Amino acid sequence: MGVYNASSFNAELSKQTSIFGLRLWVVIGIFLGSIIVIALFFISLCLTSRRRSSTTTGNPGAAGHHHHPKPSASPPVSKEIQEIVPFRAPTPIPEIQIDIGKVEHRVVYSDRQSSGESRGTAGLETASFRSSGNVGPEVSHLGWGRWYTLRELEAATNGLCEENVIGEGGYGIVYRGVLEDGTKVAVKNLLNNRGQAEREFKVEVEAIGRVRHKNLVRLLGYCVEGAYRMLVYEHVDNGNLDQWLHGEVGEVNSLTWNIRMNIILGTAKGLAYLHEGLEPKVVHRDVKSSNILLDCHWNPKVSDFGLAKLICSERSYVTTRVMGTFGYVAPEYACTGMLNEKSDIYSFGILIMEIITGRTPVDYSRPQGEVNLVEWLKTMVGDHRAEEVVDPKLPDTPPPKALKRILLVALRCVDPDATKRPKMGHVIHMLEADDLLSRDGRQMRKEPSSSARRYQPEAGTPVNKGAFEGEMNKCDSSRDYHQATRWDNANR
């Protein structure tokens, strides 16, 4: 049966067809063959077109092709990378330079490369930050303080409302506020809202944010959001020294002799910490009465140092722009732009004179010869009229010896020769001389609430009382100081 079927199937396949008289199996073979050929053709066509498309899209998975992404090609990136990329722009970053004080009252930007400003401080203040690449919002990981959100600060200040404005300075408006946890703060809304200034701003804040000292206003954190740049400080609740010295205080001022001495000493301690307790040291650049805040125990706290300059030890900072407040700026800094801590010491000397006399550093309403506080005071001291320089609003009479001493310290601080000005640690020893404060003053220093305790020098602060005593009697080459010293010796 099987043999019969096979032989009949063969006979069928061998039959001739009407197609060119070809046998059936030949026709079937040709048909199948052409189907296979057509199929192969389409398969190869598909493969070729696929390979072409993979080459144009730069797909690294395409075998045998070296991957060279075209510049226009935009690889798929995560949101995270998109946020970081703008901060790594290779273009030179313009740096911020801030004119401090009421004379200018503005924030000035300059491209340091084009201004030719030489920077004796080197990039120390920026180095650590830049090298770590932490220039974006990750500033909250700095390890100090807090990065506040705009919403938090708006809530704290009742939407930055006018009733909460404490005052307005050269940098921006200061608001009082209360954080959610009840902490009282002062929020400074900086005028500086240009994105390019961001790096410098953060670096300064990073460096100063770590500073802790009872005579320095503490920077709690800041807010960087959109165009907003805000600094958040501890709130100091008793106004500033400028208001207490020159404001509407009536015939008699609340600032007694001992309170004034306490303010001078506390301010000196705050500055000594900036100059001698930190590395790199910090030069405040704007020491003046409106930057000395007072708490309810009359303890002074130096403010506005968050935008000061950081300088490596024994180095100076050369700037083409002199910043500071008229009347307080050291002459050599004004003339040459050379900045170091001795500029602060000059300003501190002016501050002492202001505290003792109740006069502003420059007062055009006064008769000629009295307009410039330093010149007038030198003349008065030289003429043995020290008692006459005392603020008429002072409620008590200063001990004569203490008055002479403090005036001498002030005169030494404003020595025209910056190298002859004492260091801040040295000033503290002069101020803490036993006879400078009266009995009441010594009692005041013992009170725990008072900051007028003995200065505990920070590392590196020179401590040499004997040397101080010698210094107090030393004559200076400057005519004015020589005159003042002669006066001091004559009155011993």
Ligand SMILES: Nc1ncnc2c1ncn2[C@@H]1O[C@H](COP(=O)(O)OP(=O)(O)OP(=O)(O)O)[C@@H](O)[C@H]1O
């Ligand atoms: N932490 C703070 N606590 C309480 N008041 C503050 C605080 N910081 C600043 N102020 C007050 O806010 C006001 C503005 O201060 P700011 O330092 O901005 O300006 P300024 O020192 O008066 O002037 P400039 O900035 O031109 O030197 C001042 O009256 C100052 O006493």
